[in-house]
Amino acid sequence: MKNLIFALLFVPLSLTATASDSQSTNNWVGGVGFINLSDDYGDLSISLNGIVGSLGYKIESDENFTLIPQVRISFGIGDDNVSYFGYKADVELDSFLALSLRGQYQLDNGVYLFATPTYANAQLTISSGGYSETDDEWEFGVGGGIGYNFADTTSAELSYEQYDGTNALSIGLKFDF
Numbered sequence: 001m002k003n004l005i006f007a008l009l010f011v012p013l014s015l016t017a018t019a020s021d022s023q024s025t026n027n028w029v030g031g032v033g034f035i036n037l038s039d040d041y042g043d044l045s046i047s048l049n050g051i052v053g054s055l056g057y058k059i060e061s062d063e064n065f066t067l068i069p070q071v072r073i074s075f076g077i078g079d080d081n082v083s084y085f086g087y088k089a090d091v092e093l094d095s096f097l098a099l100s101l102r103g104q105y106q107l108d109n110g111v112y113l114f115a116t117p118t119y120a121n122a123q124l125t126i127s128s129g130g131y132s133e134t135d136d137e138w139e140f141g142v143g144g145g146i147g148y149n150f151a152d153t154t155s156a157e158l159s160y161e162q163y164d165g166t167n168a169l170s171i172g173l174k175f176d177f
Helices: 002-009 011-018
Strands: 028-041 044-057 065-076 079-084 087-106 111-128 131-149 154-163 166-176
Touching (some): 028 087, 044 079, 111 154
Antiparallel strands (some): 028 044, 028 166, 044 065, 065 087, 087 111, 111 131, 131 154, 154 166
């Protein structure tokens, strides 16, 4: 599994070698933002926040449509306190790793729309009464969003994704370089 993840992280690098000279010089895109992961388990609701960084490579297929393989890494900020059957526990987001292939359509007014299938892993730590346990799970998800280019190389975007009942809402800035 680690070899697969390692290989997927370097997909954008291999695409650099095959990119044509006719593409723009700003094919790399990085970003920073805020993510909220939330899920409901019956009467139990969990909401976790994180700071997310992303790196991708733009592959322009026509004038308005772009494919972007990307990796996103997030680390939790804060935790959530939950109570279940009288027991109290702290739930923390240790890390969130997402590998995706994003399809993006550019509109004429600076607005763009995107959809993305994603394979992601969330690592959580649950602590209660001096005992803690860490768990992680890989899941496939799908999402979409909207962005706005407010400068030649800078944009802001809002996205929503779902992974087997877990909702992910993100807001962030993207930078072309």
